[in-house]
């Protein structure tokens with residue numbers, strides 16, 4: 009697939025307008041987006057919960073307590089892993105019941121491919137999924153209309169974040185690497201979930217989400233920190249500026265706004281140096297999300313060319 013970044017000038021104009029968040033501008037932005045109902049958001053959350061639920065149940069079926077122990081995860085970890093799995097199953101039944109009670113059709117479990125994992129890569133993947141779960145609920149919060157649903161989603165978000173901290177600590181990472189978590193848009197989250205989803209029942213309600221082209225961070229020797237140069241790969245697509253010469257940027261997403269870094273084309277993708285966030289902004293640390301874009305002032309679903317890629321940025 010060829011992804012051309014078009015109308016960079018138009019993005020810049022939209023960005024300039026968006027930079028002044030008057031009520032009128034916000035209304036325009038809202039109206040430009042397809043209406044997302046609370047039922048859509050609950051089903052979107054349920055889509056992720058099904059994925060997590062199946063992931064833990066498969067992992068616990070694939071690996072014994074002894075195999076986790078051999079990999080360095082002790083009996084306490086194993087007991088907690090079973091608890092995490094059970095929490096995800098409960099989230100699935102809770103959201104399914106909430107949708108059904110409100111008169112909506114709830115999405116059913118899909119077929120997934122988590123690849124061939126070892127106990128180590130299973131726990132590493134669990135950590136990424138929990139982090140994405142936190143970013144998904146956080147990002148969707150602003151779109152939830154009903155106060156009751158917002159509280160329910162918040163009560164799940166805090167538990168996902170506790171799972172995330174525990175698993176991170178078990179991997180020797182900081183349980184709370186930054187003072188701020190990162191909200192992601194529905195499409196950004198779906199982009200990260202989509203590679204695991206093989207197919208879904210045709211009877212599932214269609215959700216207003218799409219996946220952007222895949223972006224991955226190439227394996228590195230050693231930890232990634234601010235200042236590291238990383239390679240972002242675009243498997244299955246070629247990202248170019250429509251005019252062949254306009255710059256392409258990597259936008260590192262944070263709650264205080266994206267931090268941009270120039271992306272230099274290389275075989276299969278781009279090299280990017282992880283930037284330092286400006287003083288007073290959320291730092292780029294912990295589970296980090298980056299997208300490719302032709303615009304260096306804002307990130308919206310209209311300006312994302314590929315990604316996000318999710319990877320860990322460690323302390324300096």
Ligand SMILES: *[C@@H]1O[C@H](CO)[C@@H](O)[C@H](O)[C@H]1NC(C)=O
Pocket residue numbers: 062063064066067070121122123124125130
């Ligand atoms: C469990 O094992 C199967 C068969 O090897 C594999 O396809 C699947 O991805 C594994 N799932 C997890 C979560 O480890």
Ligand SMILES: *[C@@H]1O[C@H](CO)[C@@H](O)[C@H](O)[C@H]1NC(C)=O
Pocket residue numbers: 268304
């Ligand atoms: C954004 O792009 C403009 C030109 O397209 C350039 O002048 C400016 O320095 C860039 N800013 C950043 C933060 O990269």
